[in-house]
Amino acid sequence: MNVSSVKGSMSISSSTSTWKAGDTISDQFPAGLRVLVVDDDPTCLMILEKMLIACLYKVTKCNRAETALSKLRENKNGYDIVLSDVHMPDMDGFKLLEHIGLEMDLPVIMMSADDGKQVVMKGVTHGACDYLIKPVRIEALKNIWQHVVRKRKNEWKEFEQSGSVEEGDRQPKQSDDADYSSSANEGNWKGSKRRKDEEEETDERDDTSTLKKPRVVWSVELHQQFVAAVNQLGIDKAVPKKILELMNVPGLTRENVASHLQKYRLYLRRLSGVSQHQSNLSTIISAQDPTFGSLSSLSGLDLQTLAATGQLPAQSLARLQAAGLGRATAKSAIPITLVDQRNIFSFENPKLRFGEGQQQHMTNKQQVNLLHGIPTTMEPKQLVSLRHAAQSVGNMNMQVPPHGPQSSQNNPLLMQMGQQQQQQQSRGQILVDSTINHAPRLSSMGQPILSNGMATNVSSRSGIPENIRAPGYSQTPSMLNFPMNHASELPGNCFPLGSTPGVSNLTSKGAFQEDVNSEIKGSGGFMPSYDVFNDLNQYKPQSWELQNVGIAFDSSQHSNSLQGNLDLTQSALGQQGFSSGQMNGHNRSAAVASKAMFSTGNVKELRSAQNVNQHLNNLLVDNTIRVKSERVCDASPANIFPDHFGQDDLMSALLKQQESVASSENEFDFDGYSMNNIPV
C-alpha cells in the first residue's frame, strides 16, 4: 500500500498491518471517527458527547477509567482515539494514558480545567497527542481526527523505513540457512527446528491471520515465529524484511513486522537490565540440560507437543512460551521465550505441568539463548514502566530457577512471568500484544505507563496462578526461593530474567524503562519486554509505581526511590514465600505482606510497591496464589487506586479477586491473542 492510498482511505481503525483495510468511512472521514471519551464529571461528559456527535463522530462515553480500559481491551480495534480527563477519582488520567499507549497504542487527548504548565507538560511527556483545556469548545474537537491520521502516518513511516519490500518481496528461506548456523543465538538444531516450527505455524497462521484485519493480532504462534526469526537473524541483524521472510506468514506485511520489532526491541531493552543476571542463570541452566535441545526451544511446537502430551493445556503452552520469552536466557528457547513473553501469563501453568525435566530444558535453553542471542540493549533503565518491572519480576522468577531445581524454578519463574502477565491482562497473551503495541508509546508514556504495565504484569501474574494452581504448589517452594535468591543474586537488576535477549527487543518497553529507571534507580532488569503485554491490566494507577517497586524488588540494592519499598518487597517476598500465602490461602497474603511492607514506605511508593509486592508475591508464591492475587488485583483495581492502599484495601481487593478468579480463569484470549491456535 502506498501512502496515497492510505490518505485516500483513512482507515479509521488504526491498523498497523495495512492501510488498505481502510474500510470504514473513508470518504466521510473524519465523520464516523470512533471516539472514546472518559470523564468522571457527568456534566462535562454529557457536553463532550454532544459535541462529538455534532462533529459526526461515533462516541462512546465512560465515566470511569477502568471502564474505559476494559472497553478498549474488549475491542482493541473498536476505537480510533481516546479523550480523557486528567483528574479522575479511580485512576489518574496519565496512568490511563500510559495504559492505552502500551496496550492499544491509540492516540489519547488529555483534558483538564487545569492549564498549569506542569500539567500540560506532563501530558506531553506521557505521550498525549494533545491537551485540551476545559471548558472544551467544539472547535477544538473538530480537529482531533488529525491525531489519528498523524499516528497512522507515523506508523506507516516506520514500515517504510524498516524496509523497502513488502510481503511480496520475501526471499526464499534457504538463504537464511546460513543465518541459522551463524546465529549466535541458536544452535543449528534450533534453527532447523525453528524453521519447521515456523513453517508449521505459518500454516496455522494462514487460517488465523486475516489480511483484511485492520490490526494485526500478534498471536502466540505468530509471535513465536517472529521471535524465532529474530533469534535466527540475531537481534542486531534482524530487519523487518528478513524477519518477514523467515516468518513466511502470508498476509503479514513488513510494516507489521517492523512495528512489532520496534516494540520487541523496546521490550528487550527493558529486559536487558536483567540480562546480566539472566545470563548467569542461563549458563547454569543450560549446563544442566543436555536434552535441552529438544525442549529448550520453547517453540510453539514444543509447547504444543508438551501440551499435546497432556502436560500442558493449551493455555499452559502459551504460557510456557511466554515464559520462555521471559526467560530469554535460554538461547535455544529464545524464539519461544520471546513469544512466550506474551504468553507468560499462560506460561505459568504450562511450566508447571511440563514437568521439571522439560521445564528445565526450556528454561535453561531459553535462558541461555535469551541471554546470548539477544544483546542486552536494555539500558538498565530503572523501571520505565511498570511493565518492565512486571516483566522483570516475571523474569526474576525465571532466573531464579537456576538456583533451585531447574524444573521447578523454571516453572515458577515462568509461571510468575506468566502470571504477572496474565494478571495484567488476565490473559497473558495480551500482554505481549500490548507490549508490542505500546512499544512506541512506552517511550512517550514514561513512567505512568510503566506503572500501568506493572500493574498489569502483576495482576497478570496472579491471574495465571489459577491455571497453574495445581502445578504451582509443587513449585512454590522453589519459587519462594527464587525471590530470595534472586534478590541476592541480582546485584541490582531486579529482573535479570527480564534481560532475556528476546525481551530486550521490546525496546518499546525500554522506553518505559527509562522512565522507570528514574524511578527505580537500581532496578535494572525490568523485564520490559513482555510486561507490556501484561500491563494491560489492572494495576494501572499505581502499576508503574509498583513496577518500580517490583523491579526494585530485585534490585532492592539499588538506590531507588522505591528502595525502601523494594527492601520491603524483598523482605516481604522472602517472608512471603509461603507464609504470605496464608492470605486467603494465596498469594494474597504475600501481597498483603508486601502491602504491609510498603506501607512503611511512601504512600506513593507504597501503592506501587503494593502492587508490585502483590505481583511479586504472586510470582514468588505458588502460582496458584499468584493466580489468585492476580485476580484480586484485576478484580479490584479500584481498590488499588485509592490514595491510600491500606492493607485492608489490599486484602479486600485480593479477596475480591479471589472470587473473581474463577471467572477470569479462562480468559486467555486477550487482545486477539487467541490461545485457540495452540494445538493441544
Place this chain on the structure above:
Amino acid sequence: MERNPMRRQLASLRKSLFDQGYLDEQFMELEQLQDDANPNFVEEVVTLYYRDSARLILNLDHALERRPLDFSKLDGLMHQFKGSSSSIGAKKVKAESTLFREYCKYGNAEGCMRTFQQLKKEYATLRKKLETYFQLARQIGPMESANRPK
C-alpha cells in the same frame, strides 16, 4: 403574537445573564449544541450540573468543617467543581472557584471559607435565574419551533 413579548422577555433575560457576568461564552456553546433532536439540551445539562455539583458542594462543606483544613483535598474538590461549572459557562461561580483555589494554595483558611460562602451564593443565584430562564423558554419553546422560519 403573545409569544413575541415572551420571546422578547426571554431574549432580554438571556442578555442580562451575560451582561451581568453570570454566564460566559461556554453557555453559548451549549446553546449551539441544542437542536431539534435535543431541544432541551441546555436545560438538561444545567440540571445535571446542579444535581452533580450538589454532591461536591456537600463534600466541600464537610471538608471545610475539619480542623485542620486539608487544603490539598479542598483544592482537589474545588478543581472538580470548577471544571463542572466552567463547562456550563457559570462565570461567577467559576471565578469564585478560582479564588478559592488560590486561597488553598496559600493555606489561607479564612479566605477559603469566606470565598466558599460567596461561591455558594453565586451558585444559588445562578440556579434561580436559570430556572426562570428555562421555564420561560419552555413556554415559548413549542411555539418557537412552530413559528420559527426554517
